[in-house]
Amino acid sequence: METGLLFQLVLNGLIVGALYGVVAMSFVLIYKASQVVNFAQGEFMLIGAWACWWLLTYWQLPFWIGFPVALAFMTIFGVVLQVAVLRPLIGEPVISVIMATVGLSIFFQALMKWMFGVFAQPFPAIFPVERIRIMGLEVQSVYLLSIALSLVIMLGFWWFFNFSKHGLAMRATAFDQQVAQSLGISVPQVFAMSWAISAVVSAVAGVVVGVVSGVSSGLSFYGIKVFPAVILGGLDSVVGAMLGGIIVGVLENLAQYVDSQWLNWGNMTNIAPFYALIIILLIKPYGLFGTRNIERV
Amino acid sequence: MSLAPAGEFHPSYRADMTIFPTKNSRRALMLGIFLLCFAPLVLGRYELGLLINIGFMGIAALGLNILVGFTGQISIGHAAFFGVGAFLSAYLHERFHIPVILCIPLAGLGTAVVGLIFGLPAARLKGLYLAIATLAAQFILEDFFARAQWFTGGVAGRMTEAVELFGVKFDREESYFYVVLAFTIIMFVMAANLMRTRDGRALIAVRDHYLSAEVMGINLAYYRTLSFAISSFYAGIAGALYAHYLFFVSVEAFNILFSIQFLAMVIIGGLGSVMGSLMGAAFMVLMPEGVQALADLLAGSWIDRTLKLGTSISFLREMAIGAAIILFLVFEPDGLAHRWKQIKAYWKLYPFSH
Numbered sequence: 048m049e050t051g052l053l054f055q056l057v058l059n060g061l062i063v064g065a066l067y068g069v070v071a072m073s074f075v076l077i078y079k080a081s082q083v084v085n086f087a088q089g090e091f092m093l094i095g096a097w098a099c100w101w102l103l104t105y106w107q108l109p110f111w112i113g114f115p116v117a118l119a120f121m122t123i124f125g126v127v128l129q130v131a132v133l134r135p136l137i138g139e140p141v142i143s144v145i146m147a148t149v150g151l152s153i154f155f156q157a158l159m160k161w162m163f164g165v166f167a168q169p170f171p172a173i174f175p176v177e178r179i180r181i182m183g184l185e186v187q188s189v190y191l192l193s194i195a196l197s198l199v200i201m202l203g204f205w206w207f208f209n210f211s212k213h214g215l216a217m218r219a220t221a222f223d224q225q226v227a228q229s230l231g232i233s234v235p236q237v238f239a240m241s242w243a244i245s246a247v248v249s250a251v252a253g254v255v256v257g258v259v260s261g262v263s264s265g266l267s268f269y270g271i272k273v274f275p276a277v278i279l280g281g282l283d284s285v286v287g288a289m290l291g292g293i294i295v296g297v298l299e300n301l302a303q304y305v306d307s308q309w310l311n312w313g314n315m316t317n318i319a320p321f322y323a324l325i326i327i328l329l330i331k332p333y334g335l336f337g338t339r340n341i342e343r344v
Numbered sequence: 345m346s347l348a349p350a351g352e353f354h355p356s357y358r359a360d361m362t363i364f365p366t367k368n369s370r371r372a373l374m375l376g377i378f379l380l381c382f383a384p385l386v387l388g389r390y391e392l393g394l395l396i397n398i399g400f401m402g403i404a405a406l407g408l409n410i411l412v413g414f415t416g417q418i419s420i421g422h423a424a425f426f427g428v429g430a431f432l433s434a435y436l437h438e439r440f441h442i443p444v445i446l447c448i449p450l451a452g453l454g455t456a457v458v459g460l461i462f463g464l465p466a467a468r469l470k471g472l473y474l475a476i477a478t479l480a481a482q483f484i485l486e487d488f489f490a491r492a493q494w495f496t497g498g499v500a501g502r503m504t505e506a507v508e509l510f511g512v513k514f515d516r517e518e519s520y521f522y523v524v525l526a527f528t529i530i531m532f533v534m535a536a537n538l539m540r541t542r543d544g545r546a547l548i549a550v551r552d553h554y555l556s557a558e559v560m561g562i563n564l565a566y567y568r569t570l571s572f573a574i575s576s577f578y579a580g581i582a583g584a585l586y587a588h589y590l591f592f593v594s595v596e597a598f599n600i601l602f603s604i605q606f607l608a609m610v611i612i613g614g615l616g617s618v619m620g621s622l623m624g625a626a627f628m629v630l631m632p633e634g635v636q637a638l639a640d641l642l643a644g645s646w647i648d649r650t651l652k653l654g655t656s657i658s659f660l661r662e663m664a665i666g667a668a669i670i671l672f673l674v675f676e677p678d679g680l681a682h683r684w685k686q687i688k689a690y691w692k693l694y695p696f697s698h
Binding site for chain 1: 412416418420464465468469472476477479480483484487491608611615656659660661663665666668673
């Protein structure tokens with residue numbers, strides 16, 4: 048048993064988990080507002096990261112211009128996607144909506160491979176990469192930045208949902224669309240806004256991962272990790288999604304530790320969350336913190 | 345009566361439940377199958393290969409359609425079950441020296457058992473939660489394939505033998521075509537008949553309104569699990585046919601994209617339509633050929649040079665799959681089967697369609 052390694056892995060788990068949490072939050076945002084299960088969440092990260100990378104390397108823009116431009120693009124992209132693909136599907140069965148986002152996911156994944164190739168591309172050096180020692184553990188400065196950014200996004204979400212007009216409108220729509228509409232809230236507008244915000248927040252996470260480890264199509268796997276996170280945290284809870292993401296991140300790294308110390312199976316990092324997911328669903332079919340639907344005929 | 349009347353005039357339930365509404369429709373199908381038997385004499389190996397692909401893909405798609413279209417459950421892990429069937433058939437033959445022709449149905453049964461294991465949590469789940477659970481099953485099984493060297497041959501993959509019956513080896517497209525044709529007919533007839541039984545109607549009731557179905561005395565957990573097992577059975581048979589066609593099964597083949605392709609077949613063909621599954625499979629098998637043909641047509645032109653079509657043909661195919669799913673969902677949610685029905689209805693009333 049190496050305690051040093053264990054602590055390092057737990058720390059890594061927290062860092063990665065915070066990013067999972069951010070993506071999971073943007074997933075929950077869409078689900079809460081428009082009842083759409085977005086299987087293309089990972090592709091939002093991918094597109095955001097590639098867009099930013101392209102602006103920074105091809106057009107040689109400085110980061111403080113390229114990054115906002117990429118986010119502006121993602122805003123438009125999210126709205127267009129909602130209006131063009133998801134709006135015609137309102138009222139269709141859940142399966143159709145799930146399939147549509149699955150279709151979006153493979154479409155954009157292939158498109159990105161086509162446009163930018165299959166190899167990982169490093170971001171130009173934006174921040175100085177240093178190793179900082181905290182309590183005997185080595186942490187890259189970029190990771191600290193990513194944790195800080197995750198916290199800022201979380202605070203932003205908290206403020207948005209509790210104090211801003213649009214956030215309150217979104218919560219009202221999530222609670223009851225008809226009532227919200229009768230109070231003068233434009234439901235289509237809320238849907239479009241939720242997709243835009245979700246796309247932007249995912250893109251921020253994508254850029255962070257891209258800065259740390261390069262942009263590649265592997266990024267979209269983050270979108271799949273969202274599912275264990277939301278099942279752990281509950282589909283309709285933003286805070287739960289964040290917690291779920293962190294738990295999944297730590298769980299992955301602990302599984303890797305157990306694997307490297309005793310089992311030697313390999314690949315436990317990626318698979319462990321799915322085992323956890325199946326077991327949780329066996330015991331609690333609505334997830335750990337999900338609200339149980341009571342249906343009346 | 346050899347022509348259908350312009351409306352529904354069934355005097356009995358029996359007449360309502362027949363597979364063939366008229367004698368002519370039965371004769372047309374018989375004639376079609378009869379003509380298909382001569383296909384190896386006329387068509388080249390490449391075209392036969394496409395037909396074989398449509399056959400086993402159609403069987404797998406039909407299995408998924410029983411789950412998604414008839415029971416209203418969703419599975420994003422169908423390719424993993426397809427893979428279980430492929431490996432299981434090869435393994436049974438190599439380990440226990442069971443004749444290959446028996447291995448194929450046995451692989452189907454074995455896959456049904458695996459499907460039952462993953463179907464048990466599915467019995468309590470629906471919609472989104474089930475989609476996520478089957479997604480997890482996909483990754484877990486994929487990981488298992490990569491790890492279980494004794495079963496799958498690990499990274500090297502596993503070689504398979506040809507089907508042999510009465511000393512005849514079905515190891516070429518011309519002969520293997522008949523094996524696939526026979527299995528396709530059997531599986532499709534079985535599915536069409538399943539939907540006319542009490543069990544089949546129970547599945548449809550679960551799809552249409554599961555609470556009402558439960559109130560009427562349909563055991564929800566039983567039928568959801570059963571549907572999962574049947575769907576896996578079909579996937580297993582299709583996988584085994586695939587394995588003995590290619591003579592080689594690779595671990596990487598059964599990824600999530602393959603699963604999504606099956607879902608695409610079901611959606612494009614038409615949810616809840618037996619023949620639609622075959623149409624969807626044909627569409628999905630022929631679409632890459634269409635994309636390839638388009639790329640060949642544009643080869644050397646300025647479009648090809650600016651877009652790099654030749655080198656990125658595989659991405660174009662993936663994009664075409666995604667685009668097909670979205671376009672069909674938005675513009676033709678009932679699929680090709682529905683379109684085919686409308687064409688038939690148009691001719692039934694021609695020239696007085698209004």
